Amino acid sequence: MINRERLVETFMELVQIDSETKHEGHFQAYLIARFKALGLEVLEDDSMAKTGFGANNLLCRLPATTNADAIFFSCHMDTVTPGVGIKPQIKDDVIYSDGTTILAADDKAGIAIMIETIQQVKEQNTPHGTLEFVISVGEESGLIGIKAFDMSLMQADYGFVLDTGGPVGSITVGSPTHAGLEINIHGAAAHAGIEPEKGISALEIAAKAISQMKLGRIDFETTANIGIIEGGTATNIVMENVRMRAEVRSISSESYEAQIKHMKELFEKTTAEMGGAITIKVDKMYGGFRFNDETHVVQIATKALAAIGLKANHEVSGGGSDASIFNEQGKETTNLSIGYEKIHTVHEYIPIHELEKGAELAYEIVKQVGTTAD
Template sequence: MVNSKRLVDTFIELVQIDSETGHEGKFQAYLKERFQALGLEVIEDNSMTETGFGANNLLCRLPATTDADAMFFSCHMDTVTPGVGIKPQIKDDIIYSDGSTILGADDKAGIAAMIETIQLIAENNTPHGTLEFVISIGEESGLIGIKAFDMSLLEADYGFVLDTGGPVGSITIGTSTKARLEIVIDGIAAHAGVEPEKGVSALAIAVSAMSQMKLGRIDSETTANIGTIEGGTATNVVMEQVRLVAEVRSIQMESYEKQIQHMKDLFEKATTEMGGAITINVEKSYSGFHFDAETKVVKIATEAMENLGMEAKHEISGGGSDANVLNEHGKETTNLSIGYEKIHTIHEYIPIRELEKAAALAYEIIKQVATK
């Protein structure tokens, strides 16, 4: 029942409105107007005061027409860079950018599916409980928007994030917990050409620790990475300070905590042995979640896929999404794949057929819940 031309036209329109992380204002204004025109109540929170970003989160609500569960769908409005001046192109029923930017299907394919679903409901007088559509800012910068969202605004207790890559049919039943580590190592500055032996290189301390450190794929459920290293003032000065930012992710809390301790121990040991000083701050970015086949949202999505002739795949993800934060706040949420590929690159694309399936799935979920 999906109107393919309308859906594609909507998607093409969405991706041509710039909304890189932190600069979502123009796109947010468009979305407010679009959802209001579709007959939804649009609520704008006050998250800008906390995030400092260019827009607030949106909650768009469609009142119930029958006695069915309230539920929500969630997407994010921001994109990664380079996302300014996107020029979408269609070739062989696949939508690409022109190769100079990302496409922005992450996550504007999800928003396009939302809009098409609302239009299908109106056209077919489809009965439904209260439907809420959460559209967050700043997802690509560490789930900043949804963390600042006022969860008390949500009437629904469960829902679905439309923000996973790959062919439609994947249901996320588990994700990792993620930690951010900031390590600041202080050495001793000295003239590198005149008296280097009087100095202690902060970088040398860091390298000594990292040479013994387990990084990358630790086991089937755990990863660790040092993403940035900053330090130094000049080539003729022994580096006095270095700052490193790292992450640890794991499905299992025991492995998560073990890897963090492993990294801390090595940094501290090398610093002590080489005569420096160190500060390590560990912050949990988000908590993981774990479902099974009988969890409500998993069961609903699985049955909807089966109704559409799709094969449901229950998958564990090493990544995070707004679903992690929603679950932390007691809103049972899974993440559904919506068809995009090669996200965060200029080679990003989405087959039109997958975009159609994403909209069809959201609509089928609503119909199914209303008939329970």
């Protein structure tokens, strides 16, 4: 039932409109016009005032035709770099870039699926409750756009983010809570050649603490990493300050708290023993979620996949998405795979048959919910 040629044409058009993070304005204007032309009400929030990015988030709404639940689909309009001047190419039923840029299937494949779903719903006169389509800015920059989005604008209480790679069929049933840590260690400067004994090396403090620290894969649900270490001014000066940036992610709230405590205590204990000073700032980036087979959105997606001949694959993700913020705000949301591969690289690609399956899945979800009207 999906119009394959139209879907591909839409996708090819979308990826050729530049929208790198913080520069989404031109693409946002296109989306406003496109969704209005499809007959949807288009609402634009005022998140630019909070984010400083190039556009506001969009909420596009198709009114209900039956007394079924309101549901939403969500994608993001921004892309990573290099995402300017994308030239999509089709080879052996697969869409690639020309190798000099990303393809931007993350997440314009999701937006193409949204558009095709709306077109199918209207052409097939498919009964549906209120359908909402949230398109955020700044997802690739720490979910900044959706964090600034006013959820009270929405009518739907649950929905589906179209923003996971891999073959269509995967349903995200778990995603971690994510914290960023900013660690600043202060020692004492001294001439490294004449009187190093009078110095306190912030680097040595950091190294001693890190050598005792559990990092990497902590357990099945938890990871931790120190990704940035900066410090020093010259080789002949004992390093006085070290600045570090780290992160902790875990599906388990207990493991999340325990890992942060473990890292803080080692840094603080070692710093005190060596006569330095330390400040540690923990910033929770987003909360996690964990679903099971009985979770409503998981049941809907599983039934929809079965209806199009696919078996559901329940996956626990190590990363975050806009779904994390929707769930934090009380809107039950899972993230669905839509077929793209090797994202955030110039080797990104999407098989056309996977793009087609993604559209079939989204349309089938609308049908599934639409047939459960009271």
